Amino acid sequence: MTDRTKATAQYPTETVDQQGRGNVWRTCAVLLPFLWPAGRNDLKSRVVLALISLVLAKLANLYVPLVLGRLVDDLSDLTDTTGLMLGIPLAALLAYGLSRFSSLTFNEIRDAVFSRVSQNAVRQVALKVFQHLHSLSIRFHLQRKTGALNRFIDRGTTGIQFLLSFVAFNILPTLFEVLLVCGILWALFGIQYALVTAVTITIYVWLTFAITSWRTQIRRKMNDSENEASTRQVDSLLNFETVRYFNNQSHEIQRVDQALTSYESAAVKSRESLSLLNVSQALVVIGGITVMLVMAAFNIRDGTMTIGGFIVVNTYLMQLSIPLNFLGTVYREIRQALVDMENMFSLLDEKPEIIDKTNARILDVHSGEISFQHVCFGYEPERLILDDISFTVPPAQKVAIVGPTGVGKSTISRLILRFYDPTSGSVTIDGNDLRDITQDSLRDAIGVVPQDTVLFNDTIYYNIAYGDPSAESEQVYEAARTASIHDFILSLPAGYQTRVGERGLKLSGGEKQRVAIARAILKNPKIFFFDEATSSLDSSTEMAIQKNVDEISSGRTTLMIAHRLSTVVSADEILVLEHGHITERGTHHQLLTSAGLYAHMWQEQEKERATAHIGLASDNARPSPGATTEAGGN
Ligand SMILES: Nc1ncnc2c1ncn2[C@@H]1O[C@H](COP(=O)(O)OP(=O)(O)O)[C@@H](O)[C@H]1O
Ligand SMILES: [Mg+2]
Numbered sequence: 365m366t367d368r369t370k371a372t373a374q375y376p377t378e379t380v381d382q383q384g385r386g387n388v389w390r391t392c393a394v395l396l397p398f399l400w401p402a403g404r405n406d407l408k409s410r411v412v413l414a415l416i417s418l419v420l421a422k423l424a425n426l427y428v429p430l431v432l433g434r435l436v437d438d439l440s441d442l443t444d445t446t447g448l449m450l451g452i453p454l455a456a457l458l459a460y461g462l463s464r465f466s467s468l469t470f471n472e473i474r475d476a477v478f479s480r481v482s483q484n485a486v487r488q489v490a491l492k493v494f495q496h497l498h499s500l501s502i503r504f505h506l507q508r509k510t511g512a513l514n515r516f517i518d519r520g521t522t523g524i525q526f527l528l529s530f531v532a533f534n535i536l537p538t539l540f541e542v543l544l545v546c547g548i549l550w551a552l553f554g555i556q557y558a559l560v561t562a563v564t565i566t567i568y569v570w571l572t573f574a575i576t577s578w579r580t581q582i583r584r585k586m587n588d589s590e591n592e593a594s595t596r597q598v599d600s601l602l603n604f605e606t607v608r609y610f611n612n613q614s615h616e617i618q619r620v621d622q623a624l625t626s627y628e629s630a631a632v633k634s635r636e637s638l639s640l641l642n643v644s645q646a647l648v649v650i651g652g653i654t655v656m657l658v659m660a661a662f663n664i665r666d667g668t669m670t671i672g673g674f675i676v677v678n679t680y681l682m683q684l685s686i687p688l689n690f691l692g693t694v695y696r697e698i699r700q701a702l703v704d705m706e707n708m709f710s711l712l713d714e715k716p717e718i719i720d721k722t723n724a725r726i727l728d729v730h731s732g733e734i735s736f737q738h739v740c741f742g743y744e745p746e747r748l749i750l751d752d753i754s755f756t757v758p759p760a761q762k763v764a765i766v767g768p769t770g771v772g773k774s775t776i777s778r779l780i781l782r783f784y785d786p787t788s789g790s791v792t793i794d795g796n797d798l799r800d801i802t803q804d805s806l807r808d809a810i811g812v813v814p815q816d817t818v819l820f821n822d823t824i825y826y827n828i829a830y831g832d833p834s835a836e837s838e839q840v841y842e843a844a845r846t847a848s849i850h851d852f853i854l855s856l857p858a859g860y861q862t863r864v865g866e867r868g869l870k871l872s873g874g875e876k877q878r879v880a881i882a883r884a885i886l887k888n889p890k891i892f893f894f895d896e897a898t899s900s901l902d903s904s905t906e907m908a909i910q911k912n913v914d915e916i917s918s919g920r921t922t923l924m925i926a927h928r929l930s931t932v933v934s935a936d937e938i939l940v941l942e943h944g945h946i947t948e949r950g951t952h953h954q955l956l957t958s959a960g961l962y963a964h965m966w967q968e969q970e971k972e973r974a975t976a977h978i979g980l981a982s983d984n985a986r987p988s989p990g991a992t993t994e995a996g997g998n
Pocket of ligand 1 (some may be wrong): 506602743749768769770771772773774775776
């Protein structure tokens with residue numbers, strides 16, 4: 365668990381600089397179609413409406429200083445009655461109020477109207493990535509950390525939202541506004557005002573970017589230590605039991621405090637640097653304003669400018685500095701957002717290892733004969749797990765595979781389900797090479813009870829019904845009865861509605877296995893595959909289930925990997941797997957007489973059983989299905 369959480373925690377921060385830039389255009393290219401979605405005229409009209417509101421809000425905003433200046437002039441000279449009503453500049457006053465109000469309102473309309481577009485984009489993108497992840501091969505998922513994948517999507521979608529709201533509606537319009545303001549000042553008061561504004565804003569932007577780049581390192585350190593702290597906390601709480609066993613609470617607290625201390629100092633530094641940024645920004649803006657006001661004062665003294673003009677100059681610069689205030693944050697966040705989006709979109713570049721051929725057939729199992737022909741396979745090229753394996757499970761027969769742990773038994777089930785393709789040789793069902801049929805139809809045909817069952821964090825009912833979500837509840841109960849878990853479930857206070865906890869951890873190993881058996885039974889497949897499906901059960905429960913399973917699977921092709929040899933005695937053929945080869949094959953009795961590995965393993969287990977009977981008679985004396993007597997867990 366440590367590795368998983370660590371890797372997750374390490375992912376986000378180091379990436380800001382290394383990858384951020386190159387693929388901006390690609391990121392935008394992927395995103396654009398979602399903002400102008402084909403066939404969604406409602407969304408397109410929202411985009412147009414939002415843009416119109418944006419322009420109107422900006423125009424109203426630009427009008428505010430002008431009308432304010434005009435007001436000041438009118439008010440300072442009420443003897444000139446042109447444009448006055450009731451002795452005051454009523455129209456201008458109303459225009460001032462109206463333009464301020466419209467500016468705000470159009471901004472709100474813009475955000476409200478656009479929200480459906482951006483949220484729709486976020487949903488579509490997240491769904492597309494999620495769907496793609498499910499299409500990828502098991503190898504990819506074993507290599508990637510699930511937590512990190514989840515984070516990629518989370519952060520990526522947040523990034524989209526951020527980019528849309530800030531770049532589209534904040535940064536670009538503000539830059540446009542700067543140009544307009546310069547133009548207006550130039551037209552009204554002369555080029556020198558436009559120049560001072562332009563220089564001020566340029567210095568401001570440059571300074572902000574420079575300080576922000578420096579601050580990014582501090583922020584990164586802060587994020588790293590925050591991640592470290594949360595990793596340590598999560599890891600520690602996950603291992604709660606272990607901490608208790610070893611009574612190491614104080615050690616844990618100390619470890620967490622270390623990380624928190626380093627976070628604390630980084631956070632303080634970050635805050636200090638933020639203040640520095642704010643002060644520097646203020647210095648530039650106020651410096652610019654002061655210079656312009658001095659210029660304006662001279663102009664007023666010379667009679668070339670009115671008091672209103674003075675107000676106009678001041679207000680324009682103040683107004684510009686408001687959105688620019690956030691420029692530092694926005695700049696940093698945009699870079700992060702681009703990286704996050706790029707990370708998310710890079711998932712879309714992952715190609716599934718196993719893909720259906722374009723002309724793949726739909727598997728229609730009639731007899732259900734499974735055949736391995738000269739199959740060689742290794743997860744990595746350097747290490748062969750299965751070496752020239754050939755065997756056939758005739759229709760409706762039961763074949764068992766036994767052998768030492770790690771020899772490649774579960775690997776065979778992964779090849780039958782086509783999680784991987786064999787390196788050489790072929791696997792066929794009813795004569796169809798698995799590479800020629802669709803994965804969907806293949807997996808529909810096979811019911812698997814895996815070696816390690818992980819359950820969904822939902823109710824027991826949900827987990828069993830997962831085998832066939834369309835099943836009636838009576839069918840679900842029947843499957844549970846066959847798997848000998850119905851009575852146990854009813855004995856729970858919440859019955860079938862009991863929640864099984866994360867990964868099913870609230871159930872014991874044997875209970876989980878029985879849920880897994882029940883859901884495979886419910887699936888009602890043509891072919892069964894049991895991978896040490898009863899290894900965590902006590903022998904009496906195992907026998908009870910075995911009887912039911914034999915009944916269920918009779919008439920269906922069944923492959924079973926067995927832990928206890930007593931469960932394979934009735935198999936039509938038993939294969940002994942050793943060092944990647946099948947070293948023995950035959951019925952139970954044939955194998956016993958040949959005195960090989962199987963006979964040896966059988967004797968060992970018989971001995972164990974005898975000892976268990978003498979020493980621990982309770983193993984069999986536990987008929988109540990509710991009692992949890994499973995040996996070990998998985
Ligand atoms: N995804 C994987 N990547 C690399 N090696 C693997 C992977 N899965 C299993 N192995 C290795 O392949 C061998 C066979 O595994 P498996 O088929 O699960 O054994 P078992 O016979 O106990 O079911 C083991 O040595 C295991 O370490
Ligand atoms: Mg296994």
